[in-house]
Amino acid sequence: MYISNAWPGFWRVAVFTLALLVGLGVAQPVLAQADPAGEAATAVPALDADTWRLVRSGETGANFRDSRAGSNYNLVNASGERWRQLRNRWVSPFGLIAIGGMIVVIALFYLVIGRKDLSEPRTGRKLLRWPLVVRAIHWTVASLFIVLALTGLNLLYGKFVFRSLFGDGFWAAMMSGTKLIHNYLGPLFGILLIVLLARVLKHNWPKKHDLAWFKKGGGMVGKTHVDAGFANGGEKVWFWLLATAGIVVIASGFVLDFPNYGQGRDTMQWANLIHAVGALGLTAVALGHIYIGTIGTEGALEGMTTGYVDETWARDHHNLWYEEVKDEAIPEEQLAAGGKPSGGGEEPTPRSG
Structure with a gap:
């Protein structure tokens, strides 16, 4: 009875001993591979300060080259740091100064000078200023401009x-949506802006009387009336800003939106800076344009909402144009009843610029 009880214990010890021996035999190769001395002999040496200086200075050795997507840039891209410094130290403060300064100027102008009212009562006779197609394009472009300005400001300062x-969660989702909106609406804005500029180009060629308009500050210097054709000097400046700086912003935006046409990182970085500076500057000037075209000038908004302006407004702000088209004025009552001015009302006369 004693011998039968001892055998199970003996077999347990035997099996355990055999398993231990097998385990030690299998572990020997693993322990050999994990030998610290062996690892040190084959490992990449630590990157010291001298190595990083070589990388940063432009060393083109294979160990320092970033080969992703065919890139020829070093592991440390010094131009990226330059872009970051320009963006954070110059572009961002410029935007705050330009836009914030314009808001302050507009507020002071409104408080000190106030709205530009009509010099005489309205006559009740209307002149066609903007046809429907121009107004439709203008408001589409204006709406897109506001959306792009807000999303762009959010990308820069949000x-x-x-x-x-x-918190991070809300901000991350907001930025993802902001980038999507900005990137997809930007090309549409660019195309429609070019269409709008081409449509109103004939009204915005410089004329001699524009110099007098600027000398008199658009009528704020002195008491004499300043001559203006279909577009005054200030409106022409806004047009040519859009036709120059605006086109640059559009072009740089396309470079950023479609990074698959061979442009490298340096090109993308400069496009980003140019795009930001141009867009921030245009946004600041646009605030002045919006103010003058809405609460700053009595009757100005009517021209771009209804297409028609009162005779008094036309005489006050665009007297040379008024003299050319005054015979086409139509009573407000007739207009409300569906009447049309002579000539079909398709396009205002642009002869005076």
Whole structure:
């Protein structure tokens, strides 16, 4: 009875001993591979300060080259740091100064000088200024401009406001949507802006009387009336800003939106800076344009909403154009009843510029 009880214990010890021996035999190769001395002999040496200086200075050795997507840039791209410094130290402050300064100027102008009212009561006779197709394109472009300006400002400054207020989760989702909107609406805005500029180009060629308009500050210097054709000097400046700086912003935006036409990182970085500076500057000037075209000038908004302006407004702000088209004026009552001015009302006369 004693011998039968001892055998199970003996077999347990035997099996355990055999398993231990097998385990030690299998572990020997693994332990040999994990030998610290062996690893040190084949490992890449630590990158010291001298190595990083070589990388940063432009060393083109295979160990320092970034080969992703055919890139020829070093592991440390010094131009990226230059772009970051220009963006954060110059472009961002410029935007705050330009836009914030324009808001302050507009507020002071409104408080000190106030709205530009009509010099005489309205006559009740209307002149066609903007046909429907121009108004439709204008409001589409204006709406897209506002959306792009807000999303662009959010991309540049949003992290300093919304991230601290709502946290990383909300801010990340907001930025993802902002980038999507900005990137997809940008090309549409660019195409429609070019169409609008081409449509109103004939009204915006410089004329001699524009110099007098600028000398008198658009009528704010002195008491004499300043001559203006279909477009005054200020409106022409806004047009040519859009036709120059605006086209640059559009072109740089296309470079950023479609990074698959061979442009390298340097090109993308400069396009980003040019795009930001141009867009911020145009946004600041656009605030002045919006103010003058809405609450700053009595009757100005009517021309771009209804297409028609009162005779008094035309005489006050575009007297040379008024003299050419005054015979086409139509009573407000007739217009409300569906009447049309002579000539079909398709396009205002542009002869005076």
